[in-house]
Amino acid sequence: MTTPVRADVRAALAAPDLARRLDALGFDPGDATEVRAAAAAALDRPDELTTITTAADRLVDRVGVLPPSDSGPVWAGLDLDADGVLPLLALLVTAPSVAAFHAARGVPADVSAATLADLGQQTRVHRLVHGSFGLATYGWEAGWVWSGALYRLGRLQFDLERQRTVDGTGEEWVLSTHIPRGDGLTAADVEASFAAALPFFAAHFPEHPVQGVHCHSWMLDPRLPELLPGSNLAAFQQRWRIYGEPAVGDDDALFFGFARAGTFAATDLATLTPTSGLQRAVLAVWRAGEHWHAPEGRLVR
Numbered sequence: 001m002t003t004p005v006r007a008d009v010r011a012a013l014a015a016p017d018l019a020r021r022l023d024a025l026g027f028d029p030g031d032a033t034e035v036r037a038a039a040a041a042a043l044d045r046p047d048e049l050t051t052i053t054t055a056a057d058r059l060v061d062r063v064g065v066l067p068p069s070d071s072g073p074v075w076a077g078l079d080l081d082a083d084g085v086l087p088l089l090a091l092l093v094t095a096p097s098v099a100a101f102h103a104a105r106g107v108p109a110d111v112s113a114a115t116l117a118d119l120g121q122q123t124r125v126h127r128l129v130h131g132s133f134g135l136a137t138y139g140w141e142a143g144w145v146w147s148g149a150l151y152r153l154g155r156l157q158f159d160l161e162r163q164r165t166v167d168g169t170g171e172e173w174v175l176s177t178h179i180p181r182g183d184g185l186t187a188a189d190v191e192a193s194f195a196a197a198l199p200f201f202a203a204h205f206p207e208h209p210v211q212g213v214h215c216h217s218w219m220l221d222p223r224l225p226e227l228l229p230g231s232n233l234a235a236f237q238q239r240w241r242i243y244g245e246p247a248v249g250d251d252d253a254l255f256f257g258f259a260r261a262g263t264f265a266a267t268d269l270a271t272l273t274p275t276s277g278l279q280r281a282v283l284a285v286w287r288a289g290e291h292w293h294a295p296e297g298r299l300v301r
């Protein structure tokens with residue numbers, strides 16, 4: 001375990017190489033410009049600096065604490081902006097602490113960089129969903145990516161976490177699978193990621209032997225193979241053995257399938273104009289009065 005090193009927030013926000021660091025963290029140029037403007041503004045606002053510093057200290061204390069957990073305590077009592085820009089700055093200034101943890105675990109530099117680039121990726125998703133700059137998903141980023149439990153291995157991300165056993169009688173360490181938005185989910189890329197996952201965690205976290213590969217996603221709805229036969233989504237769904245109670249995934253289908261924030265309950269279906277096979281399929285399910293599901297599954301090897 002490395003000793004947490006507090007971030008020098010002022011120095012990090014004023015860093016002369018901030019543009020290069022944002023590029024390395026996966027930010028698109030437009031979002032990077034917004035981050036730099038927000039960082040410059042915060043340097044002149046003592047209240048914002050205090051908020052960022054408090055969050056940064058709490059984030060650093062959680063790096064390497066496994067299993068990962070909800071980041072609510074990081075933000076408790078802080079005066080955060082609705083767009084999540086102050087949390088984004090706290091994540092930015094603490095990225096070196098996460099990178100240091102990766103290095104201490106012997107994680108290759110390219111894997112560490114690809115993992116941390118999720119920060120820029122999340123602002124890209126935010127822009128897609130909200131049409132503006134921000135980081136509404138800062139809670140997930142802080143809880144999972146910044147914990148040091150999650151790694152991007154090629155097309156997919158995996159994190160080391162505790163999940164209930166398939167028979168529901170206990171808990172065990174698993175690799176949980178996450179699918180970043182991006183190019184088509186080809187079988188070859190997916191296979192390569194799964195092939196890399198177990199050896200990677202066995203090498204870098206040998207004290208937590210895992211009992212299986214897990215996923216909890218709207219992409220595991222069992223109707224996908226029938227609804228979109230021959231598609232990448234169908235092939236991905238068929239890799240999993242579903243278990244447990246079927247969880248409703250309408251909000252996730254809205255967010256990931258229609259790039260819409262908010263709840264399904266508050267969404268007027270008439271405002272959704274489907275432009276892809278997935279959207280047509282999901283909408284047909286909803287129009288039939290059924291729910292989209294987001295079950296849990298274990299990888300079939």
Ligand SMILES: CC(C)(COP(=O)(O)OP(=O)(O)OC[C@H]1O[C@@H](n2cnc3c(N)ncnc32)[C@H](O)[C@@H]1OP(=O)(O)O)[C@@H](O)C(=O)NCCC(=O)NCCS
Nearest residue numbers: 179180181182183184185217231232233256257276277278
């Ligand atoms: C995972 C992902 C890359 C799969 O995309 P893909 O490989 O193109 O999927 P498929 O080839 O099976 O797509 C089949 C059809 O559904 C469409 N589709 C797939 N994913 C879509 C999405 N997220 N939103 C809208 N349409 C989508 C495709 O455009 C295609 O439509 P078409 O038949 O009209 O051409 C894509 O869904 C994605 O980026 N999702 C966001 C991330 C996510 O949901 N992660 C899981 C969080 S729990």
